[in-house]
Structures are given as C-alpha cells and as structure tokens.
Amino acid sequence: MAKITEMPAVGRGFISELEMPEIEHPAWTPPVPASERRISIVSTAAVSRRGEKPFSWLARDYRIIPKDERDLVMTHVAVEFDRTAWQQDLNAILPLDRLDEMAQDGEIGSVADEHYAFMGAADPRDMEKSAREVAGRMKQEGVNTVFLIPV
C-alpha cells in the first residue's frame, strides 16, 4: 500500500489520525522449527460462516473459521478495500489452501483445525480479551504459530 503521505485527502486524514496502541513491554516468543509449526490464521476481514451473527461495526468479538469451511460471508463495516479479490478466490485473504499445500509438502508442520476472524475496524485494545481467549483455544489444539492477515 502506498505511504500515507501519498494517499488522497480523505483516506490520508483518517489513517494518519488513528491512535496507535502503546505496547510497554513487547513479548518475543521464539518460533519452533518450520517442520513443527502448527499454524492458525487470524484475519481482520470480519468474515464468518453463512448464517452466523454478523459483526457489529466496532465488534470486539471473533468468529471461528473451521479449516475446511469455504462458505463464508463478510460483514466488515468498511468499504474502502477491494472486495473483488476475495469474491474470486478465498485464498486472496484467507490462504487456507496454500497452507494445506505447504503442510502436505512438509514446508510447515500442520494447519490448525480452527482459524479466527475479527473486525479490523475495531481498536485492538478493545479486542485484547477476545485475543487472549483465542490464544487459549489455539494452545488447546497445539498451535504454536499465528499468521495475522489484514484486509
């Protein structure tokens, strides 16, 4: 994406005024070797299974995306990003097939059974409780690596 200074006026104004969270003591978790990685995706595209409760505009909660689920809809509040890519190919935002292929080829250990979606428009500080809950679920199924993908 272009630098903020290169953006048109309205978007530039909004993005440059966003308040950044301050992290006082950032943690660093040493990754496990590639062959042992069990990976879960966290997306902020506000996608969910068809029929599930839509995300509210500044939602703090999350939805679980099972590994083999492909019938997803998006209820993201924002319209400033391109939606035609994911309409054509889910892997454009949620590369579950690509991770599966990497696992089959031995590039990574395995793909988690559960992946997670959040509403990217919400303040991350408001999502801390949900993020820690998701982390607990991940650890229960042996996930050790998280791939975070915005939209």
Place this chain on the structure above:
Amino acid sequence: MCGLAHYFESEGLATVLVGFVREHMEAIEPARALWLDFPMGRPMGKPNDPVYQLKVIRAAFELLEAPFGPVLQDFAEVIPVRDGRMGYALPPGLVLTTADIGDLNALLAEVRAEIEALRPAYDEAVAARGRTTVGASELAIENLAPHIAAFVRGEKPRSPRKGLSPVPALKLVVEDLQAYYTEARTYRDGIDDFELMGKWFWEETRAGWLLLLLEAVSLETEDRVLRQIVDMSLITPRFWSEGPLPGTSGSGW
C-alpha cells in the same frame, strides 16, 4: 492487526503478520512483520494465483527465522495502485440529490433487467468457484433492489436479519447487490481489476445509480444511523476520493 500480534506473543505464540500501512507497523512494532505495497483487500496479492500467494506467505514465514526482533521487512514486489488510493473511489463530482429520484419503479425495472441479464454468469461463477460471497443480508437476490428502493422512498423496511437493526442490515443488502454484480462480471469477462469493476458498477449500472440515490436520501434524512453511514463512507466508495461528499466530513469516524 499489529496490536493483536503483541497479545498472541505474550501468550507464548510466535506471530508473523503482513500489513499494508508501513507507518503503523513501524509505530506498533509487532515481533515479525512483512510490509506489502499492495492495494487493500489483497493481502495475498492476487486471486487465483497460487504461485504469487505462496511467494507472499514464504516471504512472511522467512521472518520466523530471525534470531531477534522486532523485524519489519518489505515484500520485494509491488502491486501498483492509482494515485495512491487503495480501492476504487467515486469521482467527487458524481453526487446525486433527491431531485434526481424520478420514476423509481422504472429504475427498479431497469435494475431487475440488469440482474436477470447477469444471472447466467452469476450462476456459472458460483458453480465454478464453488462458493458465493452474496448472502450476508439473507435477502433473496431479487429482493435486494426493492429493499433499497424502499429506503429511497423514505420508508424503513424491517431488517431481513434477526437481531440486526434496519440500517446496518441495509448496508449488507447494498453489499450483497454489489457482490452479485461483480462476482458475475469478474467471472464472465475474466476481469481482475477493481478500478474497472468499481467504475462499471458505480458509474455505469442502474444498480449503482439506485445506490447513489440512496446516498442522496441519506444526506437529507433525520435518521441518525442512516446519516452516519454516509458521514462514514460506509455505503458509497468515497474513502479514497480527492474530496469528501459535500455536506460531510467524508470520514466521520
């Protein structure tokens, strides 16, 4: 996204992320981050291009080999955008008023004809892709435009979704209508160009015209939530416009 990464790291999970706004990544300093000079909505770069998608993923996962951090790296390839904008934007001068409403029944008939003309392509697209993104509103495709037209008439039809109030549901109805059009067109004509698709839908179709009328009505409404979605650019794509919609901040967040 960068903030979330810190929570997962502090829970003992190694993280790697990709991101679009480099300045934010520099400020929040997630443990491992790959900056993508891509348009928003395309974090894996290109749809239906597994080779390119794998290239992005592998570049991100390479950061998991770094002995210490935070690590912020630029992806080697750029997907150019037009004039710094990350998505399609309506021309600032393309603004309708309620005086443009005219014969709404005739307009609805034109939209219905567009929908029917696109139906074979839409059905083929769904069959070929094995999925559709249409349906968040849970309204049948033939009911999408009439539902929107009711708002243009000043009515407030019931939400098609239980637990969701009428205006947030209206937003999903609008997005379903647009997705129906673009899913059909991208498949039928093999187009992967969001600028072209945006220009076609918003500037050339009767469905786009109907939505611009909805915007015009929303600008004059006393309904606080309906007005809010215009102020926040939540229905019509003006976020990347050179100027805000007249009478709004263009970014009422």
